[in-house]
Amino acid sequence: MVEPLRLALVGCGRIAQVAHLPALEKAAGVELVAVVDPSQEVARAVARRYGVPAAYTAQEQVLADPAVEAVLVAAPDRFHYPIAAEALTAGKHVLVEKPLAATSAEAEALVELVDRTGLVLQVGAMKRHDQGLQYARGFVAERLGEVRSFNAWYRIGDLRPGIEATLFPYVYADQAARESETAFKADRQRYLLATHGAHIFDTVRFLLGDVGSVIARHRQHGRDQVWQVLLTMASGAIGTVSITVDVPGVPSEGIEVFGASGSIRVDTPFPFYRQASSVRAYADGETVMPELTDGDAYERQAEAFARAVREGSRPVPDVRDGLHAIRLIEATAAADGEEITL
Numbered sequence: 001m002v003e004p005l006r007l008a009l010v011g012c013g014r015i016a017q018v019a020h021l022p023a024l025e026k027a028a029g030v031e032l033v034a035v036v037d038p039s040q041e042v043a044r045a046v047a048r049r050y051g052v053p054a055a056y057t058a059q060e061q062v063l064a065d066p067a068v069e070a071v072l073v074a075a076p077d078r079f080h081y082p083i084a085a086e087a088l089t090a091g092k093h094v095l096v097e098k099p100l101a102a103t104s105a106e107a108e109a110l111v112e113l114v115d116r117t118g119l120v121l122q123v124g125a126m127k128r129h130d131q132g133l134q135y136a137r138g139f140v141a142e143r144l145g146e147v148r149s150f151n152a153w154y155r156i157g158d159l160r161p162g163i164e165a166t167l168f169p170y171v172y173a174d175q176a177a178r179e180s181e182t183a184f185k186a187d188r189q190r191y192l193l194a195t196h197g198a199h200i201f202d203t204v205r206f207l208l209g210d211v212g213s214v215i216a217r218h219r220q221h222g223r224d225q226v227w228q229v230l231l232t233m234a235s236g237a238i239g240t241v242s243i244t245v246d247v248p249g250v251p252s253e254g255i256e257v258f259g260a261s262g263s264i265r266v267d268t269p270f271p272f273y274r275q276a277s278s279v280r281a282y283a284d285g286e287t288v289m290p291e292l293t294d295g296d297a298y299e300r301q302a303e304a305f306a307r308a309v310r311e312g313s314r315p316v317p318d319v320r321d322g323l324h325a326i327r328l329i330e331a332t333a334a335a336d337g338e339e340i341t342l
């Protein structure tokens with residue numbers, strides 16, 4: 001019997017409550033032993049809801065707790081680097097929400113720290129644990145032949161708040177913390193590109209490998225933002241990534257890939273539906289549409305993290321994948337029609 005990984009959750013806000021805590025309760029090989037949030041009220045409320053034995057208000061308390069082997073960092077982006085760096089330095093493994101850090105310089109420092117400590121750091125780009133995207137990765141590698149082109153999209157629809165209100169449990173929050181957070185999210189252009197780009201750029205790299213160069217254009221219409229990005233892959237394939245926030249209607253995310261001998265389309269549902277991506281794959285005169293039912297990517301990522309720690313295997317996505325996603329975000333933010341080589 002493999003001992004469950006004793007994990008502490010650092011940051012008990014929205015994503016922790018709507019995705020990680022329910023996933024950790026079910027995940028095989030993981031035992032949640034502590035939660036941390038600067039708001040004592042929030043930390044205690046989630047600990048009570050999930051029967052977690054320790055509720056702390058400072059990360060140092062968790063790092064000094066010998067019962068804790070690893071942390072899941074679900075604090076806002078700007079805290080990812082200091083929290084992950086302190087945890088690694090204290091000898092704890094780290095699963096950190098996407099984006100890995102706020103800047104590529106911070107992400108590079110984490111690459112060094114992971115190399116130096118030999119500890120596991122996995123980035124919470126949980127779509128890599130989506131069954132449909134995993135199926136697609138295999139199909140692209142084995143059946144598509146030379147990949148020539150692709151189109152990926154990540155659209156936040158203006159119907160999202162109503163969908164979330166239906167799917168989410170009641171979320172405990174500290175009003176003062178929420179208001180101070182709103183001030184940081186006020187730079188919407190920067191925040192939205194980082195928060196959504198971290199997912200879709202990682203998906204493109206997961207299926208198609210490294211990116212060679214980026215040409216991007218951004219437009220803003222009131223609160224709405226759009227980035228249209230042309231990527232040239234290291235393989236020579238060319239494709240587009242479109243990030244739009246908001247569009248009228250429902251959220252929509254997916255990718256189509258065209259190779260020399262096949263093609264594939266993957267539609268990834270809004271993650272809180274807990275459904276695997278649907279896949280329609282075509283090669284050699286045959287269309288395949290697999291039925292995939294293990295749809296909680298947050299639970300699957302936690303289980304994969306525990307396995308990586310116990311087996312000493314490479315986590316997916318790892319710290320270098322996290323760094324590459326940030327480089328793509330930064331290149332997209334910097335580009336204004338000209339080509340940026342990575």
Ligand SMILES: NC(=O)c1ccc[n+]([C@@H]2O[C@H](COP(=O)([O-])OP(=O)(O)OC[C@H]3O[C@@H](n4cnc5c(N)ncnc54)[C@H](O)[C@@H]3O)[C@@H](O)[C@H]2O)c1
Nearest residue numbers: 010011012013014015016037074075076077079097098177
């Ligand atoms: N993977 C996904 O699908 C997904 C979805 C949403 C958000 N996220 C990521 O999760 C992170 C959190 O987002 P959120 O929407 O839950 O934010 P949030 O503001 O709702 O929650 C953040 C929580 O962290 C706490 N916090 C602040 N500073 C802290 C510190 N130093 N140590 C510990 N806790 C601290 C806050 O009190 C708050 O409770 C962000 O990095 C975001 O990009 C990922």
